[in-house]
Amino acid sequence: MPERASTLAGDVDSLYLFLVGLTLVISLGIAGAITYFAIKYRRRSPDELPRPIAGSMKLEAVWSIIPFIVSVGIFVWGAAIYFDMYRPPSDAMDVYVVGKQWMWKFQHVSGQREINQLHVPVGRKVKLTMTTEDVIHSFFVPSFRVKMDVVPGRFTYAWFEATRPGTYHLFCAEYCGTSHSGMIGSIVVMEPTDYQAWLAGGRVEGSLSATGQKVFQDLACNTCHHGGGELAGRGPVLEGQFGKPVQLESGQTVIADEDYVRESILNPRAKIVAGYQPIMPTFQGLVTEEQLLQLVEYIKSIGPQGAAGAGPAGGTTGAPNPDSQRANPLAPTQPNNVQGGPGGAPGGERRGPQGPVRPEENRRPPQ
Ligand code: CUA
Numbered sequence: 001m002p003e004r005a006s007t008l009a010g011d012v013d014s015l016y017l018f019l020v021g022l023t024l025v026i027s028l029g030i031a032g033a034i035t036y037f038a039i040k041y042r043r044r045s046p047d048e049l050p051r052p053i054a055g056s057m058k059l060e061a062v063w064s065i066i067p068f069i070v071s072v073g074i075f076v077w078g079a080a081i082y083f084d085m086y087r088p089p090s091d092a093m094d095v096y097v098v099g100k101q102w103m104w105k106f107q108h109v110s111g112q113r114e115i116n117q118l119h120v121p122v123g124r125k126v127k128l129t130m131t132t133e134d135v136i137h138s139f140f141v142p143s144f145r146v147k148m149d150v151v152p153g154r155f156t157y158a159w160f161e162a163t164r165p166g167t168y169h170l171f172c173a174e175y176c177g178t179s180h181s182g183m184i185g186s187i188v189v190m191e192p193t194d195y196q197a198w199l200a201g202g203r204v205e206g207s208l209s210a211t212g213q214k215v216f217q218d219l220a221c222n223t224c225h226h227g228g229g230e231l232a233g234r235g236p237v238l239e240g241q242f243g244k245p246v247q248l249e250s251g252q253t254v255i256a257d258e259d260y261v262r263e264s265i266l267n268p269r270a271k272i273v274a275g276y277q278p279i280m281p282t283f284q285g286l287v288t289e290e291q292l293l294q295l296v297e298y299i300k301s302i303g304p305q306g307a308a309g310a311g312p313a314g315g316t317t318g319a320p321n322p323d324s325q326r327a328n329p330l331a332p333t334q335p336n337n338v339q340g341g342p343g344g345a346p347g348g349e350r351r352g353p354q355g356p357v358r359p360e361e362n363r364r365p366p367q
Pocket residue numbers: 099101102136137138172173174175176177180181183
């Protein structure tokens with residue numbers, strides 16, 4: 001078996017070894033019983049007739065109840081591991097993954113990008129938000145016992161916590177065309193200090209959320225999605241919304257998660273927020289998968305998660321404070337013009353990352 005290098009590996013192996021052991025015991029038991037009965041009850045003379053057998057309730061009960069208990073036990077055990085694996089913990093570090101024929105592209109929140117290689121710190125939970133530009137791929141790291149399909153048109157998630165430094169194989173585990181077997185890479189697990197050094201060493205144009213903010217402005221999303229200005233109110237204000245429930249025009253409520261953001265960009269009319277008109281055009285074909293991830297990270301960065309002290313529990317004052325929403329470690333107080341660079345943002349609006357936020361407006365869109 002491959003090396004065990006993640007917190008989940010031991011659990012997965014225990015279940016796997018239990019299943020293999022159980023299969024061996026049952027197979028050998030059945031083969032042994034067949035052999036034993038074949039010899040014991042063989043026909044000893046050509047005219048011998050067997051004694052009729054009436055059956056046994058006790059025996060039937062035993063061979064029904066024991067396998068029932070064992071198989072339900074396997075189900076419960078397997079389900080527990082499954083939920084552990086497929087529910088990324090909320091305190092995990094985000095990494096964004098885009099599969100493409102035939103490579104793996106990674107984006108770190110701090111702005112680093114990598115191809116076919118992912119650097120992560122040891123002992124830290126890492127959540128992968130994944131998608132693909134073309135066909136289905138599958139992200140597979142045997143040493144972590146992590147395998148998850150990467151599906152076009154949606155996000156899939158996986159997570160792991162590496163337990164020892166080293167370099168581990170990454171495979172594509174879904175046939176995806178000619179060079180499928182070449183769609184491999186490695187996960188480099190580093191000591192936290194080495195990881196910090198690695199992060200500091202890379203050439204970075206700006207954090208992922210800052211890049212996302214630039215995309216947000218380049219696509220002029222900010223003309224409708226902000227609290228002030230002429231066209232304000234045509235679209236909901238996005239600050240503070242990520243991860244929260246959203247009331248829809250249809251009466252339903254959805255959580256503003258990664259998938260909702262993605263869908264609202266590509267298919268804006270699918271889930272209209274209550275109180276708004278379905279006027280937003282689709283951005284299908286105008287944004288790449290990577291830009292979508294950057295936009296998601298930007299909207300996440302202006303959301304309540306990660307905003308230190310924000311929310312009802314954190315503040316000393318009763319009313320939510322717009323400044324506390326700005327306190328976001330991922331996108332430090334970076335004015336617009338810093339990462340604007342040549343070309344800048346069209347419209348040239350000099351809004352800070354969070355702009356003029358009025359929290360009351362976030363919750364109560366104009367009717
Ligand atoms: Cu990608 Cu196989």
